[in-house]
Amino acid sequence: MKQISQLQPIAKDLFFKITVLKSMMYCGVLWGLYNEGWAIMSDQDDFIFPFWMNSAQAYKYAEVHWPSYTPRKITPTDFQKSLLPTLTRLKVIPALCNSSSQKFKLTTQQMRHFFFADVQLQPA
Template identity: 35%
Template sequence: MAIDTRQLQAVVMLPGPQRYEYFVKRVAETGVVWSLYRQGWALAKKEDGTLVFPLWPDSEFAQVCADYEWTGYAPQSFALDELMTELLPQLEQDGIVTGVFYTPGARDVMPTAGLLRADLDDEIRRRGAEGETP
């Protein structure tokens, strides 16, 4: 489902914790996660030098950041299962945090890979208990 401009703007303007909640619910719903790629995945750095792997719930949100901060990068999707079983464990092992739902100029929600995995697991279980499917 494509996201219209009004919805895109409304969600981008949400405070970090609400964007994080939107991310978890949307990714559990669609089974797809987005990041940015150009001869390698886009990375950011926290002020202390810790690397951050940015993630978005839809390509449109990733494209906004590509346009403003990662010129030349393009949205690239991967399956939620790949995120949970491969990427998050690897990021945790490498000491890289996740940057959930960056917006231009903001570095808001950066949970550990373990916390993000737990929150996604909880949402997937909740959806299963309510009979919802991705």
């Protein structure tokens, strides 16, 4: 049997991503901004669907950037049945936003896997 003699530390950005994804798996709901349609933004590369893990962060962002938008809950059913197909068809990338306006882009498949998949633990 091989022994591990030395472990390399993981990069800070990878640690952050893993932490975010673990949180997403357990929170059960996300928040987007809505006003007669979902808020969509763009950066130099992509059209982005911004979402937040809580309504307070979404509200603070809307106050500054989109005052006519309000936070709206996104349930797993809403995401999978209506939002995911639309984002995929329009090639819009979901991005988790935080309170300091940083964005963490995810593919729609990553969203489905990490946030909306039914997690079933199997006995060892």
